[in-house]
Amino acid sequence: MRIVLGVAGGIAAYKAVLLLRLLREAGHEVRVVPTRAALEFVGRPTWEALSGQPATPDVFDDVPHVAHVSLGQSADLMVVAPATADLLSRAAAGRADDLLTSTLLTVRCPVLMAPAMHTEMWEHPATRANVATLRARGVHVLEPASGRLTGTDTGAGRLPEPAEIAAAALALVASPGAGGPSEPRRQDLAGRHVVISAGGTREPLDPVRYLGNRSSGRQGYALARTARARGARVTLVAANVALVAPAGVDVIPVESTAQLREAVRAAAKDADVVVMAAAVADFRPVAPAVHKIKKRDDGVVEPIALEANPDILAELAAERLRPGQIVVGFAAETGDDGADVLAHGRAKARRKRADLLAVNAVGEGVGFAVADNAVTILDAGGNVVAEAAGTKDFVADALWDAVHSLG
Template sequence: MLNGKTIVLGITGGIAAYKAITLCSRLVQHGANVHVIMSESAKHFVTELTVQTLSRNPVYTDTFDEREPSVVSHIHLADAADMVVIAPATANILAKMTYGLADDMLSTTLLATTAPIVVAPAMNVHMYAHPATVHNMKVLEERGVLFVEPGTGQLACGYVGKGRLAEPEDIFHWIERYFAEQSNTNTNQEISKPLAGKKLMVTAGGTIERIDPVRYITNDSSGKMGFAIARVAKELGATVQLIAANTNEAPPEGIEVIQAMSAQDMYDAVLERMDDADIIIKAAAVADYRPVKQAPHKMKKSSERLSLELERTEDILQKIGELKKHQFVVGFAAETHDVDYYAQDKLKRKNCDFIVANDVTAEGAGFGVDTNIVKIYDHQGLVEQLPQMTKEQVAHRLLSLIADRLAGGSI
């Protein structure tokens, strides 16, 4: 997908600039024609010679350093680019982009290009969360600038939080997927809507099991993954039914939503509708146990200890696996250890076609966040391991794999 693509790589002045070296090398290895623009500050962290050697092209740092009389360098680069990638992107370059400043080679080129712009921010956690930076990123996103989310963890300044540049491999895969999706979209309508004519049912959120009218047992599921699947499936042409339990946000617009708050409610809703579905994706986190008795009124404190007797809920995925006929069934496995073993065991026991598994203790892969890190399995073993990406991107890749299987592909 990258062979022959011209990518302008902007490197700005943050400690994470060293990661841009790896990204540059990776892009070149896969056939991209990489032209690097470094800010003056970036030169304090990496050398022009290193970048020139890896990119196999001259490095641009000065707007007025015109090397070829027949062209104006920043306009020539802006016109030639199939994509402009800024990694790392400091708070300073985000502010310049927002307000249209053009006082160096990179910011001038950014104003002149009509190519897609991809930004990978990297900065101190407080700088990233500052209202000015948040505002700037929101404005840029509204203008169509694309973002590769920073990671969370130990930062060079000593703080722990969000602001660490995404890993070069993850940025590379993001770019690769972008061109792959653009290629599919531009080929023809059949490819861009691979789920056209398919009926897809997806469950989302965490079920709640009542103890009394004001208390219940639940889990940390936010519904974000299921919602992302519903949105992307609709974009890919499917008719979507979303069965939602307890969630942290409003469900996607334009999609049929069936509320099913308890495990029993969801069991009934899924079984009632599964015969009409071509694809069933069980992304909801359904409680394994519920209180044997539900008090009709608020329980009052009566002693130092309270014993709560629980009973097993109906296993929805198990039942789907037993009853399925033509349906393609996907389960999710949220694990904390031995992910490979438990995921493949669940796939076999519950007669799924795919299991999507993640380690919810990993940064960027747990409940309530906008990103995920997953492995997708079938009965032959691991199908694909995805790096950290947004849940929308995970949904797109998962649904693309499903569409390929339904079409008779070998992926």
Template sequence: MLNDRRILLIVSGSVAAYKVLDLTRLLRKAGATVAAVLTAGGARFVTKEALAGITGQRVHDDLWAAEAEIGHIRLARLPDLVVVAPASADLLAKMANGLADDLASTILLATRAPVLVAPAMNPAMWDHPATRANLAALASRGVQAVGPGVGAMAEPESGPGRLSEPAEILAAIEALLSPGAQPLAGKHALVTAGPTHEPIDPVRYIANRSSGKQGYAIAAALAVLGARVTLVSGPVGLPDPRGVTVVRVESAREMLAACEAALPADIAVMAAAVADWRVAREATQKLKKTPGAAAPTLEMALNPDILATLSHHASRPGLVVGFAAETEAVVEHATAKRLRKGCDWIVANDVSGDVMGGDRNTIHLVTAAGVEDWPELPKAAVAERLAARIAGAVAPPPPG
């Protein structure tokens, strides 16, 4: 049940918007308080009067109304959950790109509450790479989604993009707000992500192709399950995941120091692609190319082993998960790495293709019990699945 839960319902433009009237009735029946925001597109399909009559509250639709001078901040901070239903392709794009040109998009940019979207759009729009990229970006920040379904559309065609039924959306809301929806509440998770940059001179460095997408998605997924997450990130071009504390570093030595400073932690997921070596002596001035002279010789030194250090640390997290990015003999190398480093699990993947920088991953989870081979999945789905496995390993079972 949703007794005393505060839901902010944002209704965007879709012919399926009429379903939110039934959804609102179900939410009120379950005990929730519902406030509604209606976009200009949503107002084409459902009226303010209808929503106000069912919610029992005034419907908000104007960012510039006199009473809304700071209203968007109040609306953003009050709810336990923001539900966007229907979530049009346009509003999803605004959310993914941080646009804020109306009341709904401004609230979504300002809120700290969890967000659930229920997409609804034409099948061609749903399948467009831009829509998929926007949803992947939102998932990496912890935004949850329900649907869409497959079926007949308003146009004389059928396919994916149909708004989920009110009962399905209600079930997703109840799952997010039920006590069991946050099994990692009270736990601290330390996550690393991205590459490290090891300086050669003031303008050059050694790096790798890691985008940080998988680590950022894992941090977001752990936060959704209630964990307090510290994300130690190498240099990446990704926005901070919702509800996650981000510590930005450059080098492997800085990353180790930040990880140790974040301890104690219950969980450590070392997803960063840390450079194994650095230049032993960084040049204080830019190395110059001299005509006729040989290329400079770079003496290399080993970087600290962050995974091994945390696995044997005096404040060792209860569960330490490492990553193994391999180009051949993936499972064999990962199995040996788990034993060598002393961690509990290794997440192994083959990076010989476009995994580094791509949006999909194929995982082998290596534990003391054996190897789990996961199918190819979007990185956000990998993160959700791994977070669920982590919760099952460290969270106490529910009473009874």
């Protein structure tokens, strides 16, 4: 895939070097178009050495090929990171005073901008108006991260991490790397609010130990990332997940099942779709120990009384906190002497009454904490709606396709 990487003049330009490397290592052809100010932070030799292509801010370089037109016409994807307040302003106004802004006027492929600036600049009404203008034109403008800025300042305006920018950008095109130019991703979730739970809940046994599971949260994060790419506003309730937050997604961290239930129900009050992808603990200790449970000298282990946690998916499916709300669940299953994975999934689908239930096999090296997944998507009656196997992003897209088919 042919990618144009625009780099504006901010201190975060150093992160764009890492972004360039990620895109190149993924097998894509990348042409870097820096502004003149960007070259004050990272020099031209660095961009050219890592991209293997010229990196100029000037429309008068390579005049015979009319670079500002040819770059835009040939690009499959354009990313601007960092996008400074000045760059956002010039792009919103349709300026064409350097190679980057000229190229932005000629591209017809998906465009993603990752802003980075001080908090006051990001929150200024002029910047907010420019962002709104660009988004109205179909440009994907990420929300900046919060954290340490230049000097001692802290707040919103930090450039998201390069891995998240790359993932968000590649999610804008369908089947990246499948061969040939990629098509722009459908915006079939535009205007919809999606709430997703991810990760695995932990139930404290004492101040040190907990009951938990092996869920990494990767499938839930893939669902959030792809939903955002398809135009949704996304709230992600993350239980004990050690992953970089998906760019442009509102993340609510939780630990226990009770905390996850409270956060999901609060967010779901105005949600069009709720997807329970988290591995929620079925049981919790009746009375967690106040102090660390000590090992006895005689080797005897005191029994721990457990009680059932609320069935959050069944609650959501029964109550529908908003009229017309679509509720989707996941069923991580293992076969046993009584039935196989799919049979257990069918029984759970009929019991939970969610609109869709994605059933997947789990175990050592399967389902949890691995890059790929395989699911069978059932309706509320246990009938097979779709099947998908591949990367977790691929599975996520298949699930959103199934959701979209419900209307």
